[in-house]
Amino acid sequence: MRINLDSPYDDGEVFEREDGGWYFSYHQENPNPSLRDMQFTNKALMACIADRVPVGVLREREVRKGNSPEYDVLGLAVPVSWQAGFFFFEGVRTDGAWHRGDTMSEVLLSTAQAQDDSTERDESPPSDDYDARLRIARQIVARRGQRAFRAALMQAYGGRCAISGTNAEAALEAAHLLPYRGKESNVLQNGLLLRADIHTLFDLRLLAIEPASRCVRVSQQLAKTSYRELEGVRLAEPAAQNQRPAIAVLETIWRPFLEAERQT
Structure with missing residues (x-):
């Protein structure tokens, strides 16, 4: 080729x-x-x-x-x-x-x-401390997710991380299970409220939710880290059925996670 x-x-x-x-x-x-x-x-x-x-x-x-x-x-x-x-x-x-x-x-x-x-090399440095802090704030806002979607997840999950139970609002982010493809992606069945570090690992496919048991599975790559303690933790979900992650969405994520684990 x-x-x-x-x-x-x-x-x-x-x-x-x-x-x-x-x-x-x-x-x-x-x-x-x-x-x-x-x-x-x-x-x-x-x-x-x-x-x-x-x-x-x-x-x-x-x-x-x-x-x-x-x-x-x-x-x-x-x-x-x-x-x-x-x-x-x-x-x-x-x-x-x-x-x-x-x-x-x-x-x-x-x-x-x-x-x-490349962008960092081309971007001018901050003009002062305020400008530098503003850029950091923008990065935090972008990572947390769109305000309305995050607010809906905060309410549905009682302000707690769906995996760790963390209730520190500043550390919680709106995670899309399937990648963001416009406003139609901002539905509760396609989201989880996650602690920032867990959100990163989830996006990297180092964590996944087993659809049948609704339990956390941790990648072999994290076996020697403190995150191994999350293995088998049951996902904390909203009481309302229509606010929980859709089974089809979890299965779409689960299959590539298993494939990556087989190759590890």
């Missing part, structure tokens, strides 16, 4: 690991995710995911108008998952191994970090 610089698709940057591994995202052929299996390349990559078959990866050096493109050979990479129109790859190291974990989350984090670093 080839990573072209002038591709009509939004192929991601290739990120390197300290152990010699590498990873990246690659947009499927056809911009509509629901039409994935209409293209032979997509069907072949899905088969490679199922069978863990690596593919050769070439990356274009530079866009050369009117000239034949030149490529660097990156090596072999294993397509490990597909979601929302993107394939996620783990590069094979020189020892023949590749990283096993939640590659999609790592791609998203690395991409966001790269963009954040």
